[in-house]
Amino acid sequence: MRPRTRAELAKALAKRGISDETSAQVLDRYDEVGMIDDAAFARAWVSSRHHGRGLARRALANELRQRGVAGDTVSEALDNLDDDTEAATARALVDRKLRVTRGSPESVYRRLVGMLARKGYPAGLAYRVVKDAMAAQSAEAAEFADGVDPDALADQET
Template sequence: MARTSQERGGSSESRASREPPLDPEEQARALCLRLLTGTPRTRRQLADAMRKREIPEEVAEHVLERFQDVGLIDDQAFANAWVESRHRGRGLARRALARELRHRGVAAELVTEAVELLDPEQEEQTARELVRRRLPGTRGLDRDKRLRRLAGMLARKGYSEGLALRVVRDALTEEGQAEEEYGAEQNSSWR
């Protein structure tokens, strides 16, 4: 015979009501710690999360200051790591990285410092690598269509139009020269 919740020691409601509710500061700390456990967050992201939970603004500000003082929140470190990770992993250029950081609430001066860590030569090299990987998938299309598709891919990743067009044209030229050399080798072997 099944026992009722009263017979097992009370309902879950009565147990929850016996525990005092967390005060707003404890709620704010718990929320921030939970959010920071999964992934680094910016100060604004944490503030937005607390606002959604209706934690009073002065309490939220106090908790954020304390977390920043002890180093649990560091928007500059977040921005630097974001630039490194997203450039290496997704091939994003400075412009796209800056847009993402601003969207996450990183201050403009911190965004500038973070994207300046990415030197122009490294950015161009990444663009060349992205085009090199995508180039085979465009074979069979006419040159102009290939140029538009590859330059468009770079533009969506935040590369300037000038850099994108130069890198794609270079890759197409190199591919054409390689094909000519291969064709010449094949012709000479038939003789």
Template sequence: MAGTETDPPGDPETVAKAICLRLLTDRARTRTELAAALHRKGVPAEVAERVLGRFSEVGLIDDAAFAEQWVRSRHNSRGLARRALAAELHRKGVDGEVVGRAVAALDRDSEERRARELVDRKLRTIPSADHRAANRLVGMLARKGYPAGLAYRVVREALSERGVKGLPEEADLD
């Protein structure tokens, strides 16, 4: 097993525990993330599985709790929608069923409210009379995972409130 200066000396299980605890000190991690870290550090697969199993048993690793916290945090801080959050959780190795339950916690109203906040904030920095404003705003929401119909509707309403004709009515794709 390849050790580094930051890995404690000792048997592979002690090293694996120390690696996991150090990583979990920074932030919650998924089982897949920890398994990948142990693999990179050269921890034998059977030792990694044993340590990860024990950490799961005692509640130090909980992908469902991680996913719920991730969804709340990233939706509030970054304004990400369900689709983008699900993609991030899949990349982190969270099971699809767990991802589905976590993103289901975001209802349509909270997603729409957050989209509106993002558009309103962005409109403070770009001139709404700019003929490209609508496209830029819809693009911003799309990159954050918002459905096209919702993005068009929120942008059209926000621009309309400012007296700007931004998107045609037929752009509503809900």
């Protein structure tokens, strides 16, 4: 069982028919003794999901908000994840996936950019990382990658 946020616990108590007043008292007490700590939950969630699944800040923020973590707490937890770390994780994901992905360079490019987009990476970063990885892979992929302008593609996305 994983740790839960205050909002998740409140929802679970409400589902069991516990009154809002009683639920608030119990959750306040849990908060006092340190059994509920949304900030610690958010930091652990960001670390775990970024390193384990390779999720970017945008996806992580969305997941935390869905679990009822406050916006400022989400921002604080994501502050530990800088641009360089996010780019390095994107590169590692693409390198790992590129080894086993087959097809024309166009379809491989599209699949890899799509994979990064689903994990919450910004379009510009996704295009650039995939282009660089494909250029380093093979002559055919490098030739295709040379014809790709990641900045122009990212501008089209916005």
